[in-house]
Amino acid sequence: xxxxxxxQNADFRGPLDVTRAATAVVDAQDTVIGWSPAAERLFGFPxxxxxxxxxxxxxxxxxxxxxxxxxxRFRGNxxxxxRHRDGRExxxxxxxxxxxxxxxxxxVLVATELKDLRLWESQLALLNGLATQSPLGLxxxxxxxxxxxxxxxxxxxxxxxxxxxxxxxxxxLYSDGTFLTKGHPPTLDGVMRHVLDTGxxxxxxxxxxxxxxxxxxxxxxxCAYYRLQDADGHVLGVCEDAFDISDRYRAQRRLALLVEAGxxxxxxxxxxxxxxxxxxxxxxxxAATVTVDLSRAVLEGEVPATGGAAAMALVRVAHxxxxxxxxxxxxxxxxxxxxxxxxxYPSGSPQYRSxxxxxxxxxxxxxxxxxxAGNSTLGLVTFVRSTGGATFDSGEVALxxxxxxxxxxxxxxxxxxxxxxxxxxxxxxxxxxxHVPQQxxxxxxxxxxxxxxxxxxxxxxxxxxxxxxxxxxxxVGDVVGHGLQAAATMGRLRTTVxxxxxxxxxxxxxxxxxxxxxxxxxxxxxxxxxxxEADVTIGATxxxxxxxxVSRRCAMARAGHLPPAVVDPEGRVSFPDLPAGPPxxxxxxxxxxxxxxxxxxxxLALFTDGLVESRDRDIDQGLAILGGVLxxxxxxxxxxxxxxxxxxxxxxxxxxxxxxxxVRTRELDRSQVAEWELPAEPIAAGxxxxxxxxxxxxxxxxELSFATELVVSELVTNAVxxxxxxxxxxxxxxxxxxxxxxDTGHTSPHLRHSGEDDEGGRGLFIxxxxxQRWGTRYTRSGKTIWTEQAFPSTDEPRNSRE
Numbered sequence: 159x160x161x162x163x164x165x166q167n168a169d170f171r172g173p174l175d176v177t178r179a180a181t182a183v184v185d186a187q188d189t190v191i192g193w194s195p196a197a198e199r200l201f202g203f204p205x206x207x208x209x210x211x212x213x214x215x216x217x218x219x220x221x222x223x224x225x226x227x228x229x230x231r232f233r234g235n236x237x238x239x240x241r242h243r244d245g246r247e248x249x250x251x252x253x254x255x256x257x258x259x260x261x262x263x264x265x266v267l268v269a270t271e272l273k274d275l276r277l278w279e280s281q282l283a284l285l286n287g288l289a290t291q292s293p294l295g296l297x298x299x300x301x302x303x304x305x306x307x308x309x310x311x312x313x314x315x316x317x318x319x320x321x322x323x324x325x326x327x328x329x330x331l332y333s334d335g336t337f338l339t340k341g342h343p344p345t346l347d348g349v350m351r352h353v354l355d356t357g358x359x360x361x362x363x364x365x366x367x368x369x370x371x372x373x374x375x376x377x378x379x380x381c382a383y384y385r386l387q388d389a390d391g392h393v394l395g396v397c398e399d400a401f402d403i404s405d406r407y408r409a410q411r412r413l414a415l416l417v418e419a420g421x422x423x424x425x426x427x428x429x430x431x432x433x434x435x436x437x438x439x440x441x442x443x444x445a446a447t448v449t450v451d452l453s454r455a456v457l458e459g460e461v462p463a464t465g466g467a468a469a470m471a472l473v474r475v476a477h478x479x480x481x482x483x484x485x486x487x488x489x490x491x492x493x494x495x496x497x498x499x500x501x502x503y504p505s506g507s508p509q510y511r512s513x514x515x516x517x518x519x520x521x522x523x524x525x526x527x528x529x530x531a532g533n534s535t536l537g538l539v540t541f542v543r544s545t546g547g548a549t550f551d552s553g554e555v556a557l558x559x560x561x562x563x564x565x566x567x568x569x570x571x572x573x574x575x576x577x578x579x580x581x582x583x584x585x586x587x588x589x590x591x592x593h594v595p596q597q598x599x600x601x602x603x604x605x606x607x608x609x610x611x612x613x614x615x616x617x618x619x620x621x622x623x624x625x626x627x628x629x630x631x632x633x634v635g636d637v638v639g640h641g642l643q644a645a646a647t648m649g650r651l652r653t654t655v656x657x658x659x660x661x662x663x664x665x666x667x668x669x670x671x672x673x674x675x676x677x678x679x680x681x682x683x684x685x686x687x688x689x690x691e692a693d694v695t696i697g698a699t700x701x702x703x704x705x706x707x708v709s710r711r712c713a714m715a716r717a718g719h720l721p722p723a724v725v726d727p728e729g730r731v732s733f734p735d736l737p738a739g740p741p742x743x744x745x746x747x748x749x750x751x752x753x754x755x756x757x758x759x760x761x762l763a764l765f766t767d768g769l770v771e772s773r774d775r776d777i778d779q780g781l782a783i784l785g786g787v788l789x790x791x792x793x794x795x796x797x798x799x800x801x802x803x804x805x806x807x808x809x810x811x812x813x814x815x816x817x818x819x820x821v822r823t824r825e826l827d828r829s830q831v832a833e834w835e836l837p838a839e840p841i842a843a844g845x846x847x848x849x850x851x852x853x854x855x856x857x858x859x860x861e862l863s864f865a866t867e868l869v870v871s872e873l874v875t876n877a878v879x880x881x882x883x884x885x886x887x888x889x890x891x892x893x894x895x896x897x898x899x900x901d902t903g904h905t906s907p908h909l910r911h912s913g914e915d916d917e918g919g920r921g922l923f924i925x926x927x928x929x930q931r932w933g934t935r936y937t938r939s940g941k942t943i944w945t946e947q948a949f950p951s952t953d954e955p956r957n958s959r960e
Contacts, residue, residue: 173275174270176268179269180269184213187212188212190210190211191209191210192209192266200250200269213267216240236251236253238250238269240269249273251269252267295308295398297312297397299327299396300395301394301395315370327346328346328398332367332368335366336366339362339363350383350398353396362380364403376404380400383397415444415561416560419436419565420564424564427575427579431572432572436450436561436562437478441482445541446480447478447480447540447542449476450477452472452475452569453537457498459573459576461573462535474499474501512526520550520555523550524542525550525555525558527541528562531567531569536573539562541558597624599823600707600822600824602622603819604818607807607815609814617637617639617648618815619637619651625659627708627890627942627944628890629706630705632762632819633652634700634701635766635817636817638698644815651676666715666748668702669716670749673740697743697744700718700742702715705756708831710758710825714751715737716736717739718738718741722763723762724754724756725788731788737750757823762821769803769817783806795821798820802818826892831890832849832853836886838882840878842877843871843875846885846899847867847870850863850866851863859891865929869947872925877899877901877943884902885900894946896944901941903940903941906941907943929946930947
């Protein structure tokens with residue numbers, strides 16, 4: 159139980175009140191002649207044992223020297239040490255009242271325990287303090303909801319003597335006030351009536367209004383309402399406690415604004431988005447209108463010039479007003495985007511003064527704060543309040559300065575990111591294939607997911623390289639590390655692979671040459687930097703495959719890379735047992751090629767380990783998941799790429815760069831290929847011309863007959879002259895007309911300018927003028943000279959399967 163216990167029942171009669179205190183009536187000789195039940199409870203003596211005995215039987219004759227005298231408004235109070243019937247000592251407070259009118263009764267003595275009197279005095283002090291000194295406004299409204307009493311704080315809030323507003327209703331005193339707290343009656347009278355009817359109190363209701371003593375300022379109070387009743391339970395009215403929390407509320411709003419700014423500002427590495435965030439945060443809670451003007455150099459990722467800030471070229475990038483916030487609501491048209499138009503401020507304007515001084519400027523209801531990062535001014539933020547509204551106080555100026563400082567840091571970070579990303583994207587466009595042309599040999603789809611999502615580049619790469627004879631080279635590689643250094647190394651390797659691929663060499667030989675080049679460059683770099691860890695090329699892996707749509711054969715080799723996934727037309731998945739070979743740059747072991755036949759419609763998936771390996775999953779599990787995805791025969795290549803990424807990288811992120819290239823093999827129709835074997839004899843050139851002309855007539859390409867005759871005649875003549883064994887002539891009608899002559903020789907003709915006296919050497923030069931391109935492809939049995947010719951019109955003969 160509390161000090162206001164149930165026994166007292168909120169009874170404000172003092173403990174020395176004769177109706178409650180231990181009471182004794184004594185005669186002139188201090189003999190007890192009267193004894194109350196309360197006295198029996200306090201001292202333990204029943205009436206028959208104490209009446210007729212002297213007062214000193216239970217009470218010391220003088221005040222107790224060990225207890226300080228009572229500091230009470232009641233005179234005549236003293237403290238005594240009393241003795242209980244059981245021998246205990248009690249410290250009591252007493253008061254004596256003389257009696258008149260004759261008779262034996264001389265005076266009345268009342269007594270209570272000192273602690274009870276002290277408690278009662280504290281209660282009186284509390285009530286007196288609430289009435290006169292408490293900052294908490296207290297008011298009592300009767301059952302008719304009219305004011306019957308208030309304390310000094312409430313009277314000061316009204317600004318008039320209590321007698322002038324006594325009997326008014328609360329809604330009459332605060333006619334324009336509103337409750338901010340929801341879930342209760344909306345008016346003061348409604349809240350009080352609910353409390354009177356139900357007895358249910360309301361606590362911490364936030365009420366906003368203008369007090370009569372300060373009608374120009376909006377205040378906020380935390381209010382409590384509870385019912386008052388007497389000792390018998392009769393309802394007397396309702397009490398209102400109101401504490402002005404305006405300063406605390408403003409501080410909380412400022413803190414909430416900073417928290418909201420921390421959540422919103424700086425979350426996007428975009429200069430304009432960051433500028434728009436501060437306008438969203440500040441309107442309408444802090445200002446009616448907010449605008450952000452930035453230097454044009456900032457938008458381009460550069461640092462503004464430090465001199466001549468007043469003449470800085472500003473661009474309006476964000477604007478927001480309180481009226482526009484209503485348009486953001488559902489069903490309303492969104493505000494139009496801000497045009498990045500130049501802004502010029504006249505001399506003497508707050509913005510001009512802020513740029514000139516480099517500091518904030520407060521001009522009535524306009525506050526201009528510069529966006530500063532280091533020694534540079536990035537722009538301005540202008541806060542404007544409506545005409546007639548409150549000006550910015552010192553706390554709000556400090557808040558605006560903090561908001562703008564946070565925004566400046568975020569804008570500067572976004573500016574740096576813009577500059578770095580521009581450079582990174584330029585590098586990416588140069589290093590990775592941004593558009594893979596359609597190939598006759600395969601249909602393809604790919605995905606590239608760098609770990610460094612900020613720059614968008616990484617160390618993995620893939621490539622699709624058109625080769626002679628409608629063949630296609632497929633490459634996937636992985637460079638150790640991430641970011642720009644790995645990307646630069648990746649670009650060197652990709653360029654080198656493309657150069658070697660154009661030589662039409664076998665996959666194992668290509669990797670051998672690439673390995674030698676990596677080893678040489680690494681040794682040179684170690685010599686300069688003195689540490690092998692400086693080059694991320696060491697340990698790079700690569701897989702190179704060449705697919706021929708005429709023979710449906712695919713030759714491949716790998717340097718420390720994962721083998722590809724092969725899916726036959728029936729959906730069966732396998733991972734060929736391709737000899738691994740060491741990673742690039744390590745040397746020591748040879749690379750080996752493997753050749754397999756791929757039926758038309760087979761899938762070949764090349765990928766890096768970032769796709770199938772993770773911290774919580776080993777490679778075997780990843781390969782099993784990938785195989786399950788690729789086994790769907792009815793899905794398109796794009797769908798397979800999306801599903802592979804979704805199932806193997808469900809959160810969209812990876813601890814390692816990821817590259818995935820999926821191709822579906824095609825076969826050139828036999829009607830598109832014409833092939834002949836001829837003897838290495840002089841008559842072979844004429845025979846080859848006749849066969850070529852006949853085939854061109856069948857294909858409807860008579861316009862190419864003249865050039866093709868020259869090409870075939872020259873190539874066959876050279877083969878007869880410089881090699882032995884049978885010759886093979888092949889024409890392929892694809893996106894261009896391909897002509898190939900294969901022999902058993904290993905010497906390649908060279909393009910040269912013949913002298914005026916030379917009888918030969920002009921044939922290959924003439925051929926080079928008639929065809930788009932030409933080259934030599936070496937095989938184990940000899941070489942093949944090939945040429946490509948464009949079709950005579952835009953109506954190209956197409957592959958019958960396209």
